[in-house]
Amino acid sequence: MTENNELIRLSAAALAEKLAAREVTAVEVTQAYLDRIAAVDGKVHAFLHVNADEALAVAAEVDAIRAAGGAAAAELHVLAGVPIAVKDLIVTIGQPTTAGSKILEGWNSPYDATVVERLRAAKMPILGKTNLDEFAMGSSTEHSAYGPTHNPWDLDRIPGGSGGGSAAAVAAFEAPLALGTDTGGSIRQPGAVTGTVGVKPTYGGVSRYGAIAMASSLDQIGPVSRTVLDSALLHQVIGGHDPRDSTSLPDPLEDLVAAARTGNVEGMKIGIIKELHGEGYQAGVENRFNESLELLKGAGAEIVEVSCPNFKYALGAYYLIMPSEASSNLAKFDGVRYGLRVLPEEGPLTIERVMGATRAAGFGDEVKRRIILGTYALSAGYYDAYYGSAQKVRTLIQRDFEAAFAKADVLISPTAPTTAFKLGEKLNDPLAMYLNDVATIPANMAGVPGLSLPGGLADEDGLPVGIQLLAPARQDARLYRVGAVLESLLEAQWGGPLLDKAPSLTDAAVSSHGGSH
Amino acid sequence: MAAINRDDVAHLAQLAHIEMSAEELDRMAGELAVIVDSVKSVSEAAGDDVPATSHPIPLTNVFREDVVGHTFTAEQSLSGAPDAYEGRFKVPAILDED
Numbered sequence: 037m038t039e040n041n042e043l044i045r046l047s048a049a050a051l052a053e054k055l056a057a058r059e060v061t062a063v064e065v066t067q068a069y070l071d072r073i074a075a076v077d078g079k080v081h082a083f084l085h086v087n088a089d090e091a092l093a094v095a096a097e098v099d100a101i102r103a104a105g106g107a108a109a110a111e112l113h114v115l116a117g118v119p120i121a122v123k124d125l126i127v128t129i130g131q132p133t134t135a136g137s138k139i140l141e142g143w144n145s146p147y148d149a150t151v152v153e154r155l156r157a158a159k160m161p162i163l164g165k166t167n168l169d170e171f172a173m174g175s176s177t178e179h180s181a182y183g184p185t186h187n188p189w190d191l192d193r194i195p196g197g198s199g200g201g202s203a204a205a206v207a208a209f210e211a212p213l214a215l216g217t218d219t220g221g222s223i224r225q226p227g228a229v230t231g232t233v234g235v236k237p238t239y240g241g242v243s244r245y246g247a248i249a250m251a252s253s254l255d256q257i258g259p260v261s262r263t264v265l266d267s268a269l270l271h272q273v274i275g276g277h278d279p280r281d282s283t284s285l286p287d288p289l290e291d292l293v294a295a296a297r298t299g300n301v302e303g304m305k306i307g308i309i310k311e312l313h314g315e316g317y318q319a320g321v322e323n324r325f326n327e328s329l330e331l332l333k334g335a336g337a338e339i340v341e342v343s344c345p346n347f348k349y350a351l352g353a354y355y356l357i358m359p360s361e362a363s364s365n366l367a368k369f370d371g372v373r374y375g376l377r378v379l380p381e382e383g384p385l386t387i388e389r390v391m392g393a394t395r396a397a398g399f400g401d402e403v404k405r406r407i408i409l410g411t412y413a414l415s416a417g418y419y420d421a422y423y424g425s426a427q428k429v430r431t432l433i434q435r436d437f438e439a440a441f442a443k444a445d446v447l448i449s450p451t452a453p454t455t456a457f458k459l460g461e462k463l464n465d466p467l468a469m470y471l472n473d474v475a476t477i478p479a480n481m482a483g484v485p486g487l488s489l490p491g492g493l494a495d496e497d498g499l500p501v502g503i504q505l506l507a508p509a510r511q512d513a514r515l516y517r518v519g520a521v522l523e524s525l526l527e528a529q530w531g532g533p534l535l536d537k538a539p540s541l542t543d544a545a546v547s548s549h550g551g552s553h
Numbered sequence: 554m555a556a557i558n559r560d561d562v563a564h565l566a567q568l569a570h571i572e573m574s575a576e577e578l579d580r581m582a583g584e585l586a587v588i589v590d591s592v593k594s595v596s597e598a599a600g601d602d603v604p605a606t607s608h609p610i611p612l613t614n615v616f617r618e619d620v621v622g623h624t625f626t627a628e629q630s631l632s633g634a635p636d637a638y639e640g641r642f643k644v645p646a647i648l649d650e651d
Contacts, residue, residue: 143633145633146630239609239610240612254609279617282612282615283610283612349598352591352595353592355591355592356592356595363569367570372635372644373633373642374634374635375633377635377636384646385646386645386646386647387646388570389572389645392570395570404573404581405581405584405588408562408569412557412589421596422592422596424605425599426595427607428599428603428604428606429598430605431599431603431604431605431606432598466587467587467588467591481609483610509610
């Protein structure tokens with residue numbers, strides 16, 4: 037057990053090295069993670085489905101290829117045999133895809149998402165599908181139809197959302213890597229509150245073919261991991277052009293792994309966004325943020341202040357654009373082609389009434405709220421005032437970013453205004469819930485890439501704080517360059533990864549640590 | 554900008570094909586009124602001279618070769634359908650009358 041415990045705490049990069057050196061087999065690694073899932077997921081509930089048989093079969097295949105040696109072994113992808121979890125918004129053959137919704141309960145996709153095809157081509161065992169807010173609508177996973185995920189740092193608290201399952205799986209050492217999707221912060225905000233790393237690539241940088249769409253002009257798939265380098269490694273597997281996604285950028289992928297390995301901030305200009313810290317941000321978040329600035333300054337970066345005055349409209353504009361697009365995207369759930377069909381209790385069985393009953397039973401409250409809000413914003417007479425105005429705000433936000441990036445190479449802010457709050461605390465106040473994404477939404481509105489990495493623990497509650505880096509569109513490599521530097525400076529201060537300070541989640545270890553809090 | 558009321562929500566729910574109980578309509582109307590109120594500043598943010606952005610990184614003329622790509626078999630397409638008949642989706646009656 038001790039050996040396995042050490043295995044699951046290794047980074048994906050370190051695991052890859054051990055696998056290549058044949059110090060450990062992919063089956064051993066995959067089994068260690070499956071054992072960990074069996075031991076702790078009852079408490080964390082990061083997974084909606086565990087894919088043990090297929091994962092072990094893929095791992096065995098990798099081991100056989102390595103054992104045989106020769107060209108096939110030499111051609112194995114660097115992450116071959118390194119397991120991964122997939123957010124349940126991304127379709128997979130052979131496993132159910134629910135999107136966290138009752139309307140898709142038990143549905144099996146007849147095709148793989150492009151990113152999943154790429155994981156399979158790299159021979160990465162897929163451990164299972166992770167929990168999320170229904171159709172990725174939420175900031176806490178409490179809107180999952182299958183129950184919330186619990187934050188591994190404090191099981192009574194939210195793991196963020198919508199990708200709380202992927203972030204918690206990685207934080208609880210149930211997977212070394214995971215895939216997420218980010219429409220307004222759903223990769224970065226869970227990363228922040230669970231002490232993990234998450235990246236939203238440039239819009240179009242990773243194919244979305246096979247990601248169940250929420251808001252098509254905002255959605256992006258990206259990596260979830262425990263280290264900056266691991267995210268770069270995964271980003272490189274999933275990134276690059278895909279003709280099946282017409283928004284996919286044709287540009288060749290930069291060497292993101294090299295950027296993470298050769299991180300350097302000397303002479304770089306790093307811009308603090310005036311509007312994204314201070315008032316409304318928890319004191320402990322602010323403190324850790326300021327410390328990170330000092331560390332970057334010490335490493336030779338120049339800290340400048342930039343102002344993005346239109347960011348104050350971003351949240352409002354987002355809550356018009358996102359529901360508008362979501363209401364249109366979710367119209368396909370009609371009780372005919374896939375998923376649930378519910379018949380009305382009385383009266384004639386017409387398609388109209390079957391659809392009404394199906395969607396009433398299949399969608400949760402938050403999804404209904406957003407569909408109604410989107411239908412409202414798109415309705416005749418309101419379109420210009422709402423959707424039209426929000427699209428103009430997008431232009432203003434893009435202009436703010438342009439001006440900011442004329443003064444700075446990357447921008448920096450806290451990822452979220454607070455640390456993880458208690459499960460249930462904001463569930464009945466949609467507006468308070470939406471405020472969690474205030475710092476992450478501008479990137480989606482403008483299509484620029486963003487990365488969140490752990491910045492330490494807040495003084496007042498001992499919970500993780502996230503630091504967000506933002507770069508111009510197509511300059512994702514800068515995030516890895518700066519992120520890797522900041523990570524190594526912070527870890528030198530902490531004496532190791534932040535997750536070393538997280539509770540172990542297994543009873544025996546809790547008592548041996550004397551119940552650390 | 555007009556506030557959103559219970560009748561609006563009932564109408565919108567009908568347009569969106571979501572059946573709602575009286576209690577749900579009341580609750581939704583209250584919640585949406587708060588949300589709509591909080592986003593209304595957006596309509597005053599930009600002047601007439603600001604163009605709209607529909608896509609963050611617009612691509613134009615995204616074409617592919619006119620060749621048959623991957624297609625699903627009828628069986629695959631129907632595999633998730635709640636009801637099917639002889640290789641087709643089975644749809645409830647479109648019209649109310651018989």
